[in-house]
Amino acid sequence: MKITIIYGAFLPVPTLLGGAVEKMWIALAKEFVANGHEVVQICRQYEGMASDEVVDGLKYHRVKGYSAPESGLLYKIFDLFYTRRAIRKVPIDTDIIVTNTFWAPLLLSASFNKRVMVDVQRMPKGQMKFYKKSRRLRANSTPVAVAIKAELSSDLHSKVITVPNPLPFKVIDQVDLVDKKKEILYVGRVHPEKGLHLLLSAFKGIDTDWVLKIVGPVDVSAGGGGEQYLNKLKAEANERVQFVGPVYDTQKLNSYYSDAAVFVYPSVAEKGETFGLAPLEAMAWGCVPVVSNLLCFKDFIEDQKNGAIFDHRQPNAVDLLKAAIEALLEDSATRKKMAEESVKVRISHSTASIASQFLNEFKLMLNETS
Structure with a gap:
């Protein structure tokens, strides 16, 4: 042709x-x-x-x-x-x-x-x-x-x-699904429609030594919510939350995915999310996704098989997200099993x-x- x-x-x-x-x-x-x-x-x-x-x-x-x-x-x-x-x-x-x-x-x-x-x-x-x-x-x-x-x-x-x-990259390197760091990762625009307020509230209620890393742009010109919004998030965060800023280098970004064990993408953008590339990228590195109940994520995430889905539309959305994250942090065997299913996107979405x-x-x- x-x-x-x-x-x-x-x-x-x-x-x-x-x-x-x-x-x-x-x-x-x-x-x-x-x-x-x-x-x-x-x-x-x-x-x-x-x-x-x-x-x-x-x-x-x-x-x-x-x-x-x-x-x-x-x-x-x-x-x-x-x-x-x-x-x-x-x-x-x-x-x-x-x-x-x-x-x-x-x-x-x-x-x-x-x-x-x-x-x-x-x-x-x-x-x-x-x-x-x-x-x-x-x-x-x-x-x-x-x-x-x-x-x-x-x-x-x-x-x-x-x-x-x-996937926007070819994944050749193997990743150790057992020897992952105690890190929860978010990658995306730091904007209110991404549901970060839900994530911070949920994480603050979890008694753990895990670290939450938030990677993404804040500047309005890059699609972020601006410095005022960032300051609001920082006021809600505890000492285990790290705001990394934007990472545009693919190799460096992949290192964050490779290190982290859990990936959380709690978007509340009912009409703004059309695919969900960041969760897909995370899955390619065995980083188990926890996502909101948006239809686009269900194209490649099956709840409790290769990730977890919480209903962000419910009044107790923070509690639901907290429970989904806690379940993965506390059960390493289930987390590893889900990670093994997650990495299959290397083939299905190559x-x-x-x-x-x-x-x-x-x-x-x-x-x-x-």
């Missing part, structure tokens, strides 16, 4: 300026090539990058893009200008087109649209009805798929598929495994005639 990936207007590829979605598709593209397919990547032009080149078997076509504006209206306008340039680079003989730009499914010709998979990584906001001519609408989790279907008539629901995101799911779906798309 010839697979064309149309990236967004605002980040260069490879990911010099970050971009989790871009990193994911680059990794998947390399797997597609390794499986004998041809991949063309259309992305933003950036200083020092060639307009057309082949790197690691991937073909790149770059067109003029933009730095992301603060205005939502300008964002859509810039994306429109970029997408009009990008679709001119789509090879006429391409078999499959993957895109997460707003405009591409609307601007591509009817013949091309029959080959389009729209990559939906966030909760839709009414735009799905514009994409009904596309062949597939790919959700990265069950709640996103449910939200997509809610914007479509029932006869179009068959277009919606769920394929999870892969780039190779997820790439295979996409390739199977691409083949089904090609076999459909209507």
